[in-house]
Amino acid sequence: MRGFSALTEKPWLAMPQGPMQFDPEGGTPSAQIALRFLLMVISIAFILIFVTFLTRSQYPDFQALAGEPWLPFNQSPRLWATTAVLVAASAAMHWAWRSVKTQRPDGVMLGISVGGFLALVFIMAQWTTWNYLVNLGYGVSENPANAYFFLFTGLHALHLFGGVLAVVRVFIRIGRGCSISQVAVAVKACTTYWHYLLALWLLLFFLLTRTPETYAIIAAACGLG
Amino acid sequence: MTHIAIADQEPELHHPRTFIGKYIWSQDHKVIAIQYACTAIFVGLVALMLSVVMRLQLGFPDQFDFINPNMYLQFVTMHGMIMVIYLLTALLLGGFGNYLIPLMVGTRDMVFPYLNMLSFWFYFLSVLVLLASFFVPGGPTGAGWTLYPPQSILEGTPGSGMGIVMMLASLAIFIIAFTMGGLNYVSTILQARTRGMTLMRMPLTIWGIFTATILGLFAFPALLVSAIMMLFDSILGTSFFMPAIVSLGEATDYEGGSPILFQHLFWFFGHPEVYIVALPAFGMVSDVLSVHARKNIFGYRMMVWAIVIIGGLSFVVWAHHMYVSGMNPYFGFFFATTTLIIAVPTAIKVYNWVLTLWQGNIHLTVPMLFAIGFIFTFTHGGLSGLFLGNVVIDLPLSDTFFVVAHFHMVMGVSPIMVLFAAIYHWFPLVTGKQLNTRLGMIHFWGTFIGTYAIYLPMHYIGFLGVPRRYYALGDTSFIPDSAHALNANITIAVIIVALFQLIFIFNLFWTIKREPKSRINPWDAASLEWHTPDVPPHHGNWGRELPTVHRWAYDYSVPGVVKDFIPQHVPDSEVVYEPGYDRFTSGREST
Numbered sequence: 001m002r003g004f005s006a007l008t009e010k011p012w013l014a015m016p017q018g019p020m021q022f023d024p025e026g027g028t029p030s031a032q033i034a035l036r037f038l039l040m041v042i043s044i045a046f047i048l049i050f051v052t053f054l055t056r057s058q059y060p061d062f063q064a065l066a067g068e069p070w071l072p073f074n075q076s077p078r079l080w081a082t083t084a085v086l087v088a089a090s091a092a093m094h095w096a097w098r099s100v101k102t103q104r105p106d107g108v109m110l111g112i113s114v115g116g117f118l119a120l121v122f123i124m125a126q127w128t129t130w131n132y133l134v135n136l137g138y139g140v141s142e143n144p145a146n147a148y149f150f151l152f153t154g155l156h157a158l159h160l161f162g163g164v165l166a167v168v169r170v171f172i173r174i175g176r177g178c179s180i181s182q183v184a185v186a187v188k189a190c191t192t193y194w195h196y197l198l199a200l201w202l203l204l205f206f207l208l209t210r211t212p213e214t215y216a217i218i219a220a221a222c223g224l225g
Numbered sequence: 226m227t228h229i230a231i232a233d234q235e236p237e238l239h240h241p242r243t244f245i246g247k248y249i250w251s252q253d254h255k256v257i258a259i260q261y262a263c264t265a266i267f268v269g270l271v272a273l274m275l276s277v278v279m280r281l282q283l284g285f286p287d288q289f290d291f292i293n294p295n296m297y298l299q300f301v302t303m304h305g306m307i308m309v310i311y312l313l314t315a316l317l318l319g320g321f322g323n324y325l326i327p328l329m330v331g332t333r334d335m336v337f338p339y340l341n342m343l344s345f346w347f348y349f350l351s352v353l354v355l356l357a358s359f360f361v362p363g364g365p366t367g368a369g370w371t372l373y374p375p376q377s378i379l380e381g382t383p384g385s386g387m388g389i390v391m392m393l394a395s396l397a398i399f400i401i402a403f404t405m406g407g408l409n410y411v412s413t414i415l416q417a418r419t420r421g422m423t424l425m426r427m428p429l430t431i432w433g434i435f436t437a438t439i440l441g442l443f444a445f446p447a448l449l450v451s452a453i454m455m456l457f458d459s460i461l462g463t464s465f466f467m468p469a470i471v472s473l474g475e476a477t478d479y480e481g482g483s484p485i486l487f488q489h490l491f492w493f494f495g496h497p498e499v500y501i502v503a504l505p506a507f508g509m510v511s512d513v514l515s516v517h518a519r520k521n522i523f524g525y526r527m528m529v530w531a532i533v534i535i536g537g538l539s540f541v542v543w544a545h546h547m548y549v550s551g552m553n554p555y556f557g558f559f560f561a562t563t564t565l566i567i568a569v570p571t572a573i574k575v576y577n578w579v580l581t582l583w584q585g586n587i588h589l590t591v592p593m594l595f596a597i598g599f600i601f602t603f604t605h606g607g608l609s610g611l612f613l614g615n616v617v618i619d620l621p622l623s624d625t626f627f628v629v630a631h632f633h634m635v636m637g638v639s640p641i642m643v644l645f646a647a648i649y650h651w652f653p654l655v656t657g658k659q660l661n662t663r664l665g666m667i668h669f670w671g672t673f674i675g676t677y678a679i680y681l682p683m684h685y686i687g688f689l690g691v692p693r694r695y696y697a698l699g700d701t702s703f704i705p706d707s708a709h710a711l712n713a714n715i716t717i718a719v720i721i722v723a724l725f726q727l728i729f730i731f732n733l734f735w736t737i738k739r740e741p742k743s744r745i746n747p748w749d750a751a752s753l754e755w756h757t758p759d760v761p762p763h764h765g766n767w768g769r770e771l772p773t774v775h776r777w778a779y780d781y782s783v784p785g786v787v788k789d790f791i792p793q794h795v796p797d798s799e800v801v802y803e804p805g806y807d808r809f810t811s812g813r814e815s816t
Contacts, residue, residue: 007533009425011525011777030336030416034408037442041404045446048493052454052465052486061481141462144481151457 067211089118252338261319269312284716298367305370328754331419347402358391421774433508444497492543506643517593518585521779531570564614591665595646606635627687659743671725678718
């Protein structure tokens with residue numbers, strides 16, 4: 001309702017009470033606002049690919065990567081392992097944020113170091129998964145399902161790598177003597193970003209390892225069947 | 226809520242100490258804006274040259290040996306893409322957005338100056354990659370600015386090798402640049418407004434830029450996704466958009482992809498893009514009209530709501546670009562309806578501009594002439610849009626010159642009229658000098674009359690059925706000789722209009738070099754950007770203290786007030802009234 005009342009203000013009327021008062025310390029930091037918009041932008045990009053994926057999954061030439069014993073992700077211990085790494089990375093970043101709140105510099109350094117390192121491990125693990133698929137004959141151009149797997153996971157890894165660069169910047173700032181309060185907003189933004197990318201990965205993991213029947217149900221539910 | 230602490234971020238400002246720090250790797254929003262503007266205008270002039278070459282071929286076929294069919298298609302493509310993305314989007318948001326946002330909302334800089342600098346350099350890189358495609362083997366892509374597959378990446382289309390790859394790479398880099406800039410604009414407007422600058426006290430320029438930025442942030446991902454997927458198809462051989470197809474007599478390895486899918490993605494970006502260009506123009510023209518008519522903008526709230534509603538509706542009309550691609554008739558009905566609904570808030574804006582002029586104290590300055598010219602071109606372009614929004618009328622007119630005339634009037638000429646209005650209007654703020662009026666008048670009349678000389682006959686030859694994107698029409702029975710004669714006339718008009726733009730460029734240099742300093746705030750504008758301690762504003766914009774805003778930006782010709790405008794930062798206690806005027810019984814206080 002606050003937004004609605006702001007948009008119905010009559011600015012041409014004189015305001016006898018003078019200029020509005022503001023709380024200089026209150027509100028959300030700009031970095032958080034920018035991050036929310038960035039996450040919306042990323043979400044829109046992935047949603048659009050999801051839509052094309054679901055549409056394409058109903059074409060006759062689409063061969064899902066799970067559903068039969070011989071398919072690469074019918075059992076997917078490899079992906080479960082990479083998921084565990086990303087969960088640990090997210091937990092480490094959360095630990096860093098908790099350490100900010102409790103004012104423990106060692107915890108912050110440890111948290112972001114481990115979180116950043118595990119993100120790199122995840123990216124490496126994805127790389128080995130791509131090689132594994134190629135070696136099995138599931139190259140990027142062999143089938144649309146493979147192409148989408150490489151596209152989704154590649155874009156996800158690229159976003160994670162961007163996050164690692166941000167973490168490195170925080171690391172350098174702390175190394176140059178910035179206090180915890182000076183990097184608090186950045187650590188919180190990194191933590192939010194890590195959690196977001198974990199959630200996105202879980203969604204991708206679910207989506208990319210379904211059977212054709214499941215795709216048919218999801219597509220029908222979305223009106224794309 | 227605004228935050229004075231963020232707006233007044235003095236410790237965060239990085240005052241440059243070297244030439245490179247001040248003008249190259251600058252983090253000052255004003256320098257970045259000028260960098261954006263210069264790059265955009267340069268690349269826009271390249272696109273203008275391309276259009277002249279295209280028109281030479283269309284007006285005088287077979288007269289110029291240096292224009293071959295491939296080159297013609299490549300120039301059509303590059304002209305369209307450069308004008309829409311690299312000129313209009315970049316100049317309106319990167320140029321004017323960067324310059325005006327911090328000054329109009331009363332802050333010292335963008336909230337993320339470093340990111341802002343990166344935004345420009347990524348944009349610059351995208352332009353370099355785009356222009357470099359002229360020099361790769363095969364030349365730039367000639368697939369049309371819509372880049373539709375399958376033809377865009379199949380042999381036979383010019384630039385189907387490196388050309389299309391560089392175009393897609395350039396677009397991806399541009400989108401990264403836009404996202405960096407866009408996050409800055411939105412965060413600055415939401416977070417860093419000065420004390421008293423409520424949302425509804427913001428000038429309409431800021432509302433236009435703000436809404437357009439949000440549209441861009443939400444629409445450009447569709448272009449990014451389609452560019453990446455088409456790069457996969459082109460380089461890695463996937464079949465996202467490529468169906469099984471025979472090319473040059475040989476079966477390709479592609480199978481099962483959907484070209485229509487690309488069209489949906491492209492236009493999900495492409496239609497909001499129209500409003501990414503139009504909304505900042507709407508905002509800026511509102512401010513120019515109000516200042517030069519010495520009258521408050523008519524229906525301010527309705528103008529804000531119309532901007533927001535147009536922005537929202539722009540996401541649900543995209544398939545009106547695809548009627549000829551085939552779709553469920555109910556979809557055609559839906560998209561035709563939403564398209565026509567957009568005419569309602571748009572018409573409200575046009576009425577309000579005209580009503581702002583009504584009984585105003587109109588000063589026919591150069592910016593005002595361009596602003597009034599915009600009302601004409603936009604109304605005409607909008608009316609032909611009502612034709613094309615209907616499925617049954619669009620089908621026969623699709624891919625004819627009627628469409629070319631329509632979109633050039635509505636999103637080519639119109640925003641450019643506003644850009645000229647804005648450049649003439651804000652030039653004294655940026656440089657401290659007022660552009661030469663005589664040259665400006667010549668520039669306006671040549672451009673305004675010239676555009677009608679180009680696009681009115683173009684509607685007619687479109688009605689005759691003359692198709693667009695054809696290198697040569699040949700001997701075609703349904704195209705009369707008069708259409709060929711009109712084509713020649715249009716080409717001559719294009720050359721004349723292009724020459725008039727040289728007057729504008731000359732005026733820029735002449736004014737900077739020869740004209741004396743103008744007085745501060747030469748138009749007597751009330752909005753905040755004209756009231757900095759120094760003109761042009763120094764780094765940090767404001768003096769020791771940020772201004773406090775006490776009113777909206779449109780207090781012109783207020784009854785009983787001695788001066789005909791009250792700046793936004795002047796409190797009621799400092800407003801001087803005419804002797805004997807009782808403001809408490811005048812109605813203003815009690816309305």
